[in-house]
Amino acid sequence: MTSAATRETPWRATQHRAPLLSVRDLVVHFPVRKSLFGRPRGVVRAVDGVSFDVFPGETLALVGESGCGKTTTGRAVLRLIEATSGSITFEGVDVRALGREPLRRLRRQMQIVFQDPYASLNPRMTVGAAIREGLIIHRLAEGAEAHARVRRLLDEVGLRAEHASRYPHELSGGQRQRVGIARALAVEPRFIVCDEPVSALDVSVQAQVVNLLQDLQRQRGLAYLFIAHDLSVVEHVADRIAVMYLGHIVETAPGRALYGEPLMPYTQALLSAVPVPDPTVRRARIVLAGDVPSPVDPPPGCVFNPRCHHPARDAACTKIAPPLEPKGRLSESGQDPDREHLVACIKQPPTRVSWEDQRAAGATQEPMLHQPGLRGR
Ligand SMILES: Nc1ncnc2c1ncn2[C@@H]1O[C@H](COP(=O)(O)OP(=O)(O)O)[C@@H](O)[C@H]1O
Numbered sequence: 001m002t003s004a005a006t007r008e009t010p011w012r013a014t015q016h017r018a019p020l021l022s023v024r025d026l027v028v029h030f031p032v033r034k035s036l037f038g039r040p041r042g043v044v045r046a047v048d049g050v051s052f053d054v055f056p057g058e059t060l061a062l063v064g065e066s067g068c069g070k071t072t073t074g075r076a077v078l079r080l081i082e083a084t085s086g087s088i089t090f091e092g093v094d095v096r097a098l099g100r101e102p103l104r105r106l107r108r109q110m111q112i113v114f115q116d117p118y119a120s121l122n123p124r125m126t127v128g129a130a131i132r133e134g135l136i137i138h139r140l141a142e143g144a145e146a147h148a149r150v151r152r153l154l155d156e157v158g159l160r161a162e163h164a165s166r167y168p169h170e171l172s173g174g175q176r177q178r179v180g181i182a183r184a185l186a187v188e189p190r191f192i193v194c195d196e197p198v199s200a201l202d203v204s205v206q207a208q209v210v211n212l213l214q215d216l217q218r219q220r221g222l223a224y225l226f227i228a229h230d231l232s233v234v235e236h237v238a239d240r241i242a243v244m245y246l247g248h249i250v251e252t253a254p255g256r257a258l259y260g261e262p263l264m265p266y267t268q269a270l271l272s273a274v275p276v277p278d279p280t281v282r283r284a285r286i287v288l289a290g291d292v293p294s295p296v297d298p299p300p301g302c303v304f305n306p307r308c309h310h311p312a313r314d315a316a317c318t319k320i321a322p323p324l325e326p327k328g329r330l331s332e333s334g335q336d337p338d339r340e341h342l343v344a345c346i347k348q349p350p351t352r353v354s355w356e357d358q359r360a361a362g363a364t365q366e367p368m369l370h371q372p373g374l375r376g377r
């Protein structure tokens with residue numbers, strides 16, 4: 001995986017294009033059941049104020065360790081679960097305000113490919129029936145036309161016509177995920193949440209499924225929110241990347257900027273774990289102390305503070321919630337919405353959290369650029 005292979009959105013006449021999907025301050029809290037003794041245990045702050053855009057035809061990767069809120073974000077966007085607060089706008093439509101029928105119509109535009117293709121398919125339904133379901137629900141085709149469309153979709157995802165009469169248990173994991181993709185495609189969406197679509201697959205077939213998703217994106221002009229738990233899978237897939245930690249987006253940038261100039265200490269640690277194929281390049285592995293804290297009781301201030309390796313980390317990090325703000329070389333050249341490099345860290349300069357405010361919060365260490373050598377270049 002060389003950086004040359006990183007996808008890059010060309011500097012082009014898309015600078016003022018409107019996002020397909022805009023998410024602002026999305027919060028999803030799950031109430032925790034009362035304990036055995038009846039005391040309320042509070043809420044799981046699964047997603048705690050997340051904002052991002054997805055532009056037409058692009059892939060935004062959402063990356064972070066298990067439990068950081070990726071699936072909850074993806075499902076809340078599609079309203080498979082209801083958000084606690086925040087706004088979700090798809091092509092100018094306020095998704096959270098939609099009633100049942102308009103939401104059903106919108107679902108044609110917004111689909112999901114699930115992490116576990118077996119669990120997401122009905123074991124008693126043939127592949128053909130599973131793919132046809134969406135066509136019928138959305139009244140797109142019936143009878144012979146529906147069967148013909150299913151055959152075309154099977155072909156498009158690399159399966160054969162005879163797979164239509166098979167049941168999910170007769171297929172391999174990779175084939176099942178191809179069925180999951182065909183199901184999503186059947187209704188001709190513009191946007192698909194791909195929730196760790198290859199995590200459950202053998203390494204040998206992961207690349208095939210990723211390539212299929214990329215081919216389909218090019219042919220159909222699809223936009224993806226591509227969820228992954230590490231940075232290695234998305235390097236070749238993503239136009240832009242958003243890194244998530246404990247319910248927050250902590251850094252977002254075009255792929256090249258994020259891999260070349262990671263600035264949030266958590267991103268630096270995630271990236272240090274990505275294997276480098278070139279034996280002449282060394283990368284210092286940053287091992288994070290401790291485990292991810294519970295989202296029931298997240299740390300105050302910067303949620304990453306108990307594990308942070310930044311040399312200027314101090315008491316202010318436990319008091320001030322860092323704003324997601326422009327930093328790095330990209331931000332010096334002025335930013336377009338689809339080329340922003342935003343970082344949540346009050347110790348990586350520049351920051352709009354003034355030194356006076358940091359001092360008032362107990363700071364002893366002035367912000368200083370910290371970029372542990374991640375790539376031998
Ligand atoms: N329905 C639910 N009820 C309570 N907690 C939940 C529910 N769904 C997810 N969570 C919790 O929310 C957090 C985020 O979960 P999730 O979005 O699945 O993370 P990820 O996809 O990044 O692994 C986790 O702590 C998880 O246990």
Ligand code: SF4
Nearest residue numbers: 302305308317345346
């Ligand atoms: S704000 Fe402080 S704790 Fe958070 S990433 Fe920056 S240095 Fe680390």
Ligand SMILES: [Mg+2]
Nearest residue numbers: 070071072196
């Ligand atoms: Mg998940």
